[in-house]
Amino acid sequence: MKQTILTHATVITVNEQNEVIHDGAVAFAGSTITYVGPTPEDVSGYDEVIDLKGNYVLPGLINTHGHAGMSLLRGYSDDLPLQQWLEDKMWPLEAQFTGDHVKWGTYLSLIEMIRTGTTTFVDMYDHMDEVAKAVEATGMRARLCRGMIGLCSEEERAAKLEEATDFAKNWHNQADGRITTMLAPHAPYTCPPEFIMQIVERAEELALPIHIHMSETKWEVGQNEQDYGLRPVAHLEKLGVFRRPTLVAHAVHLTDEEIDVLANYQVKVSHNVVSNLKLASGVAPVPKMLAKGISVSLGTDSTASNNNLNLFEELKLAAILHKGVSYDPVAVPAEEALRMATRYGADGVFQPDALGSIETGKQADLIVLDSHQAHFHPAHNPVSHVVYAANGRDVTDTIVAGRFLMRNRELLTVDEERVIFEANRVFQTLKR
Ligand SMILES: CSC[C@H]1O[C@@H](n2cnc3c(O)ncnc32)[C@H](O)[C@@H]1O
Numbered sequence: 304m305k306q307t308i309l310t311h312a313t314v315i316t317v318n319e320q321n322e323v324i325h326d327g328a329v330a331f332a333g334s335t336i337t338y339v340g341p342t343p344e345d346v347s348g349y350d351e352v353i354d355l356k357g358n359y360v361l362p363g364l365i366n367t368h369g370h371a372g373m374s375l376l377r378g379y380s381d382d383l384p385l386q387q388w389l390e391d392k393m394w395p396l397e398a399q400f401t402g403d404h405v406k407w408g409t410y411l412s413l414i415e416m417i418r419t420g421t422t423t424f425v426d427m428y429d430h431m432d433e434v435a436k437a438v439e440a441t442g443m444r445a446r447l448c449r450g451m452i453g454l455c456s457e458e459e460r461a462a463k464l465e466e467a468t469d470f471a472k473n474w475h476n477q478a479d480g481r482i483t484t485m486l487a488p489h490a491p492y493t494c495p496p497e498f499i500m501q502i503v504e505r506a507e508e509l510a511l512p513i514h515i516h517m518s519e520t521k522w523e524v525g526q527n528e529q530d531y532g533l534r535p536v537a538h539l540e541k542l543g544v545f546r547r548p549t550l551v552a553h554a555v556h557l558t559d560e561e562i563d564v565l566a567n568y569q570v571k572v573s574h575n576v577v578s579n580l581k582l583a584s585g586v587a588p589v590p591k592m593l594a595k596g597i598s599v600s601l602g603t604d605s606t607a608s609n610n611n612l613n614l615f616e617e618l619k620l621a622a623i624l625h626k627g628v629s630y631d632p633v634a635v636p637a638e639e640a641l642r643m644a645t646r647y648g649a650d651g652v653f654q655p656d657a658l659g660s661i662e663t664g665k666q667a668d669l670i671v672l673d674s675h676q677a678h679f680h681p682a683h684n685p686v687s688h689v690v691y692a693a694n695g696r697d698v699t700d701t702i703v704a705g706r707f708l709m710r711n712r713e714l715l716t717v718d719e720e721r722v723i724f725e726a727n728r729v730f731q732t733l734k735r
């Protein structure tokens with residue numbers, strides 16, 4: 304098994320102690336981290352020694368909510384509220400999508416994620432075999448689920464559940480364990496209660512988590528009360544969703560009591576700050592959730608509502624927006640924001656023991672940032688620089704399971720020129 308060591312680095316471990324190791328090293332054998340500490344005097348036992356000359360090494364970032372195939376629709380519709388954007392713009396185009404559209408949209412997303420330091424992402428979409436194949440081919444890590452919208456006949460709902468089940472079974476723990484799966488009712492307002500209950504039952508049978516959009520807009524909360532006499536949190540609790548490990552996306556409109564419910568069930572939350580702002584959905588009560596011990600991680604949502612997949616933007620905005628709206632400069636401190644992008648992301652994909660920090664025994668999912676740029680100097684506080692000064696273009700290397708997907712800014716597992724060509728080609732086939 305190949306043994307690699309990255310030496311003379313500034314290692315931002317994001318471990319329990321928030322250790323930053325100057326002149327540090329990280330070694331990995333195959334996919335697993337075998338050493339984290341000071342650069343050893345003798346590195347002769349390693350097959351590959353890479354001198355990082357003081358560059359930053361961080362755990363790969365984890366994006367806990369998105370729809371990769373939608374990159375085909377980036378910039379197609381801006382400046383609308385969620386419901387109108389979905390119903391009038393996204394769904395009519397998505398209805399024309401074939402596997403080829405999703406394939407090339409997903410490849411666009413993968414390129415962007417690898418370039419900006421994301422090593423694991425959650426994806427909820429249709430034609431998921433294409434997404435899984437692209438993840439497998441590029442060497443990325445992902446938690447994938449076929450999103451189910453239940454605004455259709457009972458027969459169609461049953462067919463979607465079978466398709467989601469087949470996908471979840473076929474791909475769980477595939478690609479050397481880099482792909483895992485979940486079941487995903489799209490949202491309480493698109494799935495009738497009986498359908499959600501069937502999905503929960505299936506998730507129990509398959510021992511898989513559930514992923515769902517929840518409490519994203521004021522409209523959704525009002526509609527849920529009108530339809531079912533309950534707000535979304537109580538509604539999903541009643542349907543048994545939270546008895547399964549659950550990752551909810553958005554969680555913008557929550558009462559204090561609802562935050563307690565989510566905390567009690569250890570529900571994981573994906574905070575999609577840019578998408579929530581762009582769709583004018585509101586600002587999630589992140590500091591309150593964190594104070595209650597909820598693992599709040601970061602998600603981009605799709606590039607059709609973001610409009611990029613650069614998690615460094617989410618990281619900075621998560622750190623500063625909540626200060627601004629609460630008049631509290633420590634509402635989300637820098638260290639906590641970095642945990643949201645890493646450790647809490649690992650909770651969000653239900654792999655806290657394998658991902659989210661640089662520690663021996665964990666997966667070698669690592670990114671390198673060029674620390675020799677003016678905006679990282681004076682170099683006295685690396686965590687501050689990563690959260691407040693970095694921009695995603697600082698990432699030079701992206702490593703997943705010990706394999707370089709990008710080295711010195713060169714993509715090694717995907718042909719970027721071809722992807723751009725094919726994405727434009729398949730976009731032209733859509734009737735707009
Ligand atoms: C059934 S696959 C996923 C489905 O979700 C839609 N979508 C994209 N962004 C959002 C969002 O912010 N809230 C709710 N639904 C969203 C996407 O267009 C797909 O149809």
Ligand SMILES: [Zn+2]
Binds near residue numbers: 368369370516605
């Ligand atoms: Zn979404």
